[in-house]
Amino acid sequence: MSYLAKNYNRKNISFKYGRGSYLYSIDNKKYLDFVQGIAVNSLGHAHPQLVKTIKKQSKKLWHVSNAFLIPEGEELAKKLCQKTFADYVMFQNSGAEATEAAIKVARRYFYSIGKKNKNVILCIKNSFHGRTLAAIYASGSKKMTEGFGPKVSGFSHFTFGDHKSLRKKITNRTAAIMVEPIMGEGGIKEIPDWCLKELRKLCNKKKILLILDEVQCGISRTGNFFSFEKSKVKPDIVPIAKGIGGGFPIGAVLMNKKVASSMTPGTHGSTFGGNPLAMAVGNTVMDIVSNKKFLKNIRDLSEYFLSNLNIIKYQYPNIIKNIRGRGFLIGIQLYKDQTAFIKKLMDHKLLTIRASENIVRILPPLNVKKNELNKALKIIKKVCGELK
Ligand SMILES: Cc1ncc(COP(=O)(O)O)c(C=O)c1O
Numbered sequence: 001m002s003y004l005a006k007n008y009n010r011k012n013i014s015f016k017y018g019r020g021s022y023l024y025s026i027d028n029k030k031y032l033d034f035v036q037g038i039a040v041n042s043l044g045h046a047h048p049q050l051v052k053t054i055k056k057q058s059k060k061l062w063h064v065s066n067a068f069l070i071p072e073g074e075e076l077a078k079k080l081c082q083k084t085f086a087d088y089v090m091f092q093n094s095g096a097e098a099t100e101a102a103i104k105v106a107r108r109y110f111y112s113i114g115k116k117n118k119n120v121i122l123c124i125k126n127s128f129h130g131r132t133l134a135a136i137y138a139s140g141s142k143k144m145t146e147g148f149g150p151k152v153s154g155f156s157h158f159t160f161g162d163h164k165s166l167r168k169k170i171t172n173r174t175a176a177i178m179v180e181p182i183m184g185e186g187g188i189k190e191i192p193d194w195c196l197k198e199l200r201k202l203c204n205k206k207k208i209l210l211i212l213d214e215v216q217c218g219i220s221r222t223g224n225f226f227s228f229e230k231s232k233v234k235p236d237i238v239p240i241a242k243g244i245g246g247g248f249p250i251g252a253v254l255m256n257k258k259v260a261s262s263m264t265p266g267t268h269g270s271t272f273g274g275n276p277l278a279m280a281v282g283n284t285v286m287d288i289v290s291n292k293k294f295l296k297n298i299r300d301l302s303e304y305f306l307s308n309l310n311i312i313k314y315q316y317p318n319i320i321k322n323i324r325g326r327g328f329l330i331g332i333q334l335y336k337d338q339t340a341f342i343k344k345l346m347d348h349k350l351l352t353i354r355a356s357e358n359i360v361r362i363l364p365p366l367n368v369k370k371n372e373l374n375k376a377l378k379i380i381k382k383v384c385g386e387l388k
Contacts, residue, residue, distance in 0.1 A: 018045025021365055021372045034364045035353045039216050042243035042289055044365035049284050050246050057280035072279035079286045085234045088260035091274030092251030095215035096130025098239035101253045105237055106176040106209045112262035120173045125157040128185035176209035181227045184216035187357035188324040188331030193231035200233045209236040219243030220289040220366055222327035223299035246285040250278045298366055302327045305373045316384040331359040344383040350376055
């Protein structure tokens with residue numbers, strides 16, 4: 001009997017240890033892990049540099065209050081700002097906390113300039129911004145909010161791709177538009193560059209803020225440090241988490257100077273956010289994943305992988321409907337429910353995870369090797385053949 005609450009539908013498998021792209025189960029089976037904690041372990045399992053950093057930092061200092069200066073956090077914030085649009089960073093512990101803090105920053109900004117009623121955040125219907133109360137209502141999903149009322153107000157929604165309804169929904173109460181540049185849980189749906197550009201223009205015209213949730217698609221996963229960089233758009237606020245900790249819980253909100261000015265002492269805080277141990281790990285992850293050569297390798301290898309997935313799609317046109325995504329944030333869209341496909345992949349020792357719209361989500365570590373990608377392609381092709 002398990003004493004854990006039943007809020008997860010867990011697969012009946014557990015792991016002894018992990019190395020790089022592989023997980024080893026307690027019954028001594030070796031799995032190619034293309035889930036990686038849902039885009040969390042950006043450098044795979046037990047990366048030697050991360051192990052070294054944790055060992056070293058754990059002997060020095062784990063935690064001090066944010067009432068004191070934390071040099072490790074100063075260092076990571078500086079690196080994040082120097083590599084991105086941001087001027088300031090506020091550390092949290094998870095993605096939902098980061099998106100909530102992003103919402104707080106947007107509202108606080110308008111409050112600070114005397115526009116107290118400008119507090120509605122416009123989001124995509126059935127998106128995903130986390131599981132806290134505000135985040136589930138931001139996501140606009142009936143399933144996620146069912147039974148958790150009363151409704152958290154201050155959010156409105158438009159349908160993905162429906163530009164007319166987006167424009168209509170902007171009122172004088174709107175503070176910000178918050179979207180994922182590539183919807184992860186929502187089915188690896190990408191907002192095209194021209195749309196992001198238009199979105200930025202629209203926000204400028206209406207004098208509202210643009211929040212881009214890069215919790216899943218950020219931290220080099222697409223071959224750019226942020227997925228929106230390709231569009232050359234500059235957001236005002238960006239929540240991050242997942243990949244920046246490489247498996248250690250870290251969240252953060254990145255923001256420009258304009259909005260950061262409203263976050264004065266006492267306006268936000270977190271006991272654990274930005275602790276020295278987390279920050280030491282974040283610094284090591286950042287040094288590796290923001291390296292230009294590392295990013296180019298992600299672009300090259302993912303292009304190879306995606307073109308091979310497309311070949312499999314043409315070989316099995318009745319099974320695979322579409323290949324979605326960019327870099328190592330990939331979705332194989334099936335015609336049918338993906339459960340049987342994912343189970344078969346697992347039987348062949350390849351771990352993947354579902355997303356909306358019949359998607360089999362594939363999230364290799366960012367330092368995956370070409371032979372591991374080839375192994376995965378072989379298994380995917382085999383399963384297509386078995387389910388034909
Ligand atoms: C885009 C996005 N935002 C926010 C979150 C919430 O992150 P967390 O589960 O760390 O709270 C997720 C998690 O999957 C996500 O994909």
